[in-house]
Amino acid sequence: MSLIETARLTKKYNGNAAVDTVSLSIREGVCTALLGPNGAGKTTTLNMLTGLIKPTEGEIDFNKNYAGDRRKHIGYLPQYPKFYGWMTGEEYVSFSAELAGLSKKKAKESTNKMLSLVGLEEDRRKKVSGYSGGMKQRLGIAQALVHEPKLVILDEPVSALDPIGRREILELMKTLKQHTSILFSTHVLHDAEEVSDDIFIMKKGKIIIEGGLSELQQKYQQPAFFIETEKAMDNWLSSINEKSWVRQSKLDKKKLTLTVEEVDTARDALLKDPMLHKLKLLKFEVAKTSLEDLFMKVMR
Numbered sequence: 001m002s003l004i005e006t007a008r009l010t011k012k013y014n015g016n017a018a019v020d021t022v023s024l025s026i027r028e029g030v031c032t033a034l035l036g037p038n039g040a041g042k043t044t045t046l047n048m049l050t051g052l053i054k055p056t057e058g059e060i061d062f063n064k065n066y067a068g069d070r071r072k073h074i075g076y077l078p079q080y081p082k083f084y085g086w087m088t089g090e091e092y093v094s095f096s097a098e099l100a101g102l103s104k105k106k107a108k109e110s111t112n113k114m115l116s117l118v119g120l121e122e123d124r125r126k127k128v129s130g131y132s133g134g135m136k137q138r139l140g141i142a143q144a145l146v147h148e149p150k151l152v153i154l155d156e157p158v159s160a161l162d163p164i165g166r167r168e169i170l171e172l173m174k175t176l177k178q179h180t181s182i183l184f185s186t187h188v189l190h191d192a193e194e195v196s197d198d199i200f201i202m203k204k205g206k207i208i209i210e211g212g213l214s215e216l217q218q219k220y221q222q223p224a225f226f227i228e229t230e231k232a233m234d235n236w237l238s239s240i241n242e243k244s245w246v247r248q249s250k251l252d253k254k255k256l257t258l259t260v261e262e263v264d265t266a267r268d269a270l271l272k273d274p275m276l277h278k279l280k281l282l283k284f285e286v287a288k289t290s291l292e293d294l295f296m297k298v299m300r
């Protein structure tokens, strides 16, 4: 069941679309990654979902089972959160809880619960200025969860962190997704592959690829050959491109990447091809393309 849906969501700045007719559906109970290069429109999309900015056009619908203003049901950690360094972690979270409208008593209870969930129980009385990058992000996540939202939106939660902080947050997200639905943005495919169930790939304001992680991995895992020859293979390539078992070929000087329908037929045909032998083989490798190959193509 979808938790939040958009229809032709668009945001224009000075006539240019930062987000361009985006229709997406975020499922409840899963972790969804919004993946894309810098400037793709991820933050703008998330800011419209949270209600921080108004769309130029399009609709946003939150699951009707959860009544009232959708902002009540969303927790948000911005890309560059502002912390008050002079506050303790505990003060910061309970301050956020009261801002979210919780009573003093409820705010205290929820602060305890969330600090323990994000693993900051022991450091709760330390000043935020003394926290590491990973601890600050965990505090930011506790703040986003404090009113127990149905959906927590995290904008690039690991991008600014060192490898240790990154690991802390990815592990925390794995725990969190058992309690709440998560939507997070990232420009790193590996992060999306590690924690998400669904992926939307965004480029230039549009969603260009979407699906379940395993479905996408399977779809883009195609058998491929990497062939390198001593002489240029342009002439040979035109005859290869006519074969029914060739899906796609990409020639970079004397290096050819050939994605094919099926390995055995292609390997037999290639190795028996006298023209290939005349070009003198330097390398002949059977491999598989991956989601990463596709993503790198998108990034470029």
Ligand SMILES: Nc1ncnc2c1ncn2[C@@H]1O[C@H](COP(=O)(O)OP(=O)(O)OP(=O)(O)O)[C@@H](O)[C@H]1O
Residues within 6 Å of the ligand: 013, 017, 018, 036, 037, 038, 039, 040, 041, 042, 043, 044, 045, 187
């Ligand atoms: N307030 C604004 N005024 C004008 N242009 C904007 C504004 N906010 C975003 N943009 C433009 O919209 C496009 C998308 O920006 P956005 O921040 O949503 O991308 P992003 O995918 O989150 O990238 P990043 O990872 O760099 O934050 C960019 O070209 C950006 O310059």
